[in-house]
Amino acid sequence: MGRLSTTLLGIELDNPVIPASGTFGFGWEFAQWYDINCLGTFSFKGTTKDPRFGNPTPRIAECASGMINAVGLQNPGVDQVIREELPKLAKVFRKKVMANVSGFSVADYAAACERLDQEEQVGWLEVNISCPNVHGGGMSFGTDPAAAAEVTRAVKKVTRKPVIMKLSPNVTDITAIARACEEAGADGISLINTLQGMRINLRTRQPVLANVMGGVSGPAVFPVALRMVWQTARAVRIPVIGMGGITTAEDVLEMMMAGAVACEVGAANLVDPCACKRIIDDLPAAMDKYGIRNLSELRIR
């Protein structure tokens, strides 16, 4: 085991750096920038049972130290992901990939997860519960402990792979949702997804995003994410993956000190395509600076 290695739900990672879903496509296109085998793993583009075009454009706005996106889960659907994207990935990535799944009904989640459970390349299922529940009045699954637990149970029923529930930060008490997922059988928790936000164009007096609202990410959200990871890591016994505004090796250390066993890096990939490689390369020097021999010593349990 190296200084950077960590274990994520039974699978050894060379390092804790994981490009986050929605910022890394299906991985293979990033092989043009660097050898992506240096990553711990990565979480692929949020995949749904059926193909989705997503929201109208503009889908992107900028804010101080961050960005706002309203892409709307554009993806080719789980069948095409398995048929076309995973074989392309296999040519350039020899590690297990984290499959990120979204849905708009409990049955959607289960259907997509059941298909991905069959894939040897998939090491973990990361279930994004920030989507609106079309059968539940459009409220996000992730804002209601009962709905979050229902999705968790449905997914656990169809897979033997570790299930990581990815939480929305747009809630009053993140620990209530985390505990509900844990009790329903989740193997791990990842957080935070984006915070809801918006911008208005002063010239047109209209919202910048066609969807009006979107998800804020980038360094602006790091302190919020850190706080929620700290709270969640102390509220559940299952492993927690921290994400939200990480751009440096120091951010990774801070997130692990808050209780994360691994870290996802999102928006940084969109500004600096080599961000994750740079963070991994910078980690040993940052650890030396703070007297950390092995990342495993930062685990809170």
Place this chain on the structure above:
Amino acid sequence: MKQTILTIESNSPLTSAVYRLDLRGAEEMQRPGQFINIRLAGHFLRRPISVYDQDGDRLTVLYKTVGAGTEQLSRMQRGETLDVLTGLGNGYDLGKAGTCPLLLGGGVGVPPLYLLAKELRAKALPVTAVLGFNTREEVFGEAEFRELGCEVTVTTADGTYGTRGFVTDALPLNYSYFYTCGPEPMLRAVYRATNTSGQFSFEERMGCGFGACMGCSCKTITGQKRICREGPVLEKEEILWAD
């Protein structure tokens, strides 16, 4: 696609809002219609700007100051450096030009047509360029396209310079193919007014500029495309206009 640090050789205004930025240190040759994505201190997202010209390691872009980012860029000085992603997007396809190609540019849609004109002229093709602007004070590029040996017509919407009207009011009678870039209303007008095939370069708000975020997706007759990756140039026949 490459991430490089480029050094500012010069950065000066051509009009009250359009600047010419010459950068040194480019490592890869840009194709006409491609763009670069510039990182600016204090701004999270990069600024995508189309390539105007390249001569060896000197890469030139023309940009308009439209917000805090480009205004900050306009204050940068010779010798300062920029973190730039180069070689982005799919450029114009020169192979379809035919015997007498037509270039139609509007405002800051003019710059990407310059490198295209240069390469078409290098193939000894007769090139007609119609450059459209709102008003006399905004006109740029006329002399540069003439120097390449292009037949140039300038239009202004208010008639203060050149032909009064839009680029579509100054179309030549005969052309084999066209290449265009400009604001969307102009592109729609060009789509209706032209009688040959052609290629359109589109603009969209981008997250990354290299295909990762799906921020600039559009629907086309040949499927979903990313303006930053499969675009920004689309063929006339594949365009689906959004309502």
